[in-house]
Amino acid sequence: MKVEYREAKSVITKSKIPGIDYVVNPYTGCQHGCIYCYAEFMKRFTNHKGDIWGKFLDIKSYPWEKINPAKYNGKNILFSSVTDPYLPLEKKYENTRKILSRLKDTSANISILTKSQLVTRDIDLFKQFDNIEVGVSLNTMDSDFARKIEPLASRPIDRLNALEKIHSEGIKTYVFISPIFPKITDYKEIIQKSLKFADYYRFENLNFRPHNVGRIYEIIEKTYPNLLSFYKTLRKDNSYWDVLENDIENYCINHSLQCKMAFHHGGFSKSKKMHP
Numbered sequence: 001m002k003v004e005y006r007e008a009k010s011v012i013t014k015s016k017i018p019g020i021d022y023v024v025n026p027y028t029g030c031q032h033g034c035i036y037c038y039a040e041f042m043k044r045f046t047n048h049k050g051d052i053w054g055k056f057l058d059i060k061s062y063p064w065e066k067i068n069p070a071k072y073n074g075k076n077i078l079f080s081s082v083t084d085p086y087l088p089l090e091k092k093y094e095n096t097r098k099i100l101s102r103l104k105d106t107s108a109n110i111s112i113l114t115k116s117q118l119v120t121r122d123i124d125l126f127k128q129f130d131n132i133e134v135g136v137s138l139n140t141m142d143s144d145f146a147r148k149i150e151p152l153a154s155r156p157i158d159r160l161n162a163l164e165k166i167h168s169e170g171i172k173t174y175v176f177i178s179p180i181f182p183k184i185t186d187y188k189e190i191i192q193k194s195l196k197f198a199d200y201y202r203f204e205n206l207n208f209r210p211h212n213v214g215r216i217y218e219i220i221e222k223t224y225p226n227l228l229s230f231y232k233t234l235r236k237d238n239s240y241w242d243v244l245e246n247d248i249e250n251y252c253i254n255h256s257l258q259c260k261m262a263f264h265h266g267g268f269s270k271s272k273k274m275h276p
């Protein structure tokens with residue numbers, strides 16, 4: 001792992017993600033190194049062109065006292081969009097904790113999203129915010145498969161245990177079932193395992209991009225070889241996603257679950273909200 005310090009011009013930046021005003025990315029790069037990661041394009045903008053995603057991390061340095069909590073009142077802020085706020089090295093460098101500590105007096109709506117059990121470290125801070133929610137993303141309960149596709153993230157069961165602990169402290173929680181691997185992700189199993197401590201669910205399908213498609217095929221071929229040809233047809237035919245999206249929506253309705261859909265349909269992203 002190549003680790004460097006880099007001075008950052010800002011750490012809370014405006015966002016074009018629907019419903020999100022600002023994103024906080026305390027690091028450049030992501031140790032979790034998920035094989036499907038959509039954030040890999042960041043290499044081009046951060047002098048990491050020849051580097052392997054997941055094998056470098058820039059620790060942003062910033063005059064933290066410059067963060068003005070009042071500036072973000074009423075805004076929606078997401079931690080994080082192109083890294084994970086609770087990477088293994090967050091334990092040492094604490095950039096996420098420093099930023100959260102500075103934001104304490106804001107009335108912004110803060111959403112934390114992670115694949116790491118380290119998130120429980122900051123329960124004391126979360127409790128000091130009026131408007132905060134904490135989510136974990138996962139797409140399987142199979143630790144072996146998770147290790148193959150998300151090498152340094154916490155085991156799925158540890159993510160859910162972390163969320164349960166956070167929920168027991170009175171903090172709003174959500175589970176982001178993402179990205180859904182067709183015929184592998186069992187969204188009903190994940191819902192059943194988290195029902196008691198998840199306030200709502202979000203869903204996103206697997207998004208094939210030129211940079212990740214080779215890696216996805218390779219893992220599928222090694223792990224679920226009988227699914228490889230199906231995965232190849234998925235890139236050309238989106239009808240599977242339409243059916244799955246309807247299934248999930250119906251499941252949520254039938255089980256009175258609050259769910260938000262964020263499915264991509266052949267490059268076109270739509271976002272639907274159900275049971276607001």
Ligand code: SF4
Pocket residue numbers: 030031032033034036037038039081082083084115150
């Ligand atoms: S945790 Fe998120 S940002 Fe990090 S590698 Fe995985 S998908 Fe990409």
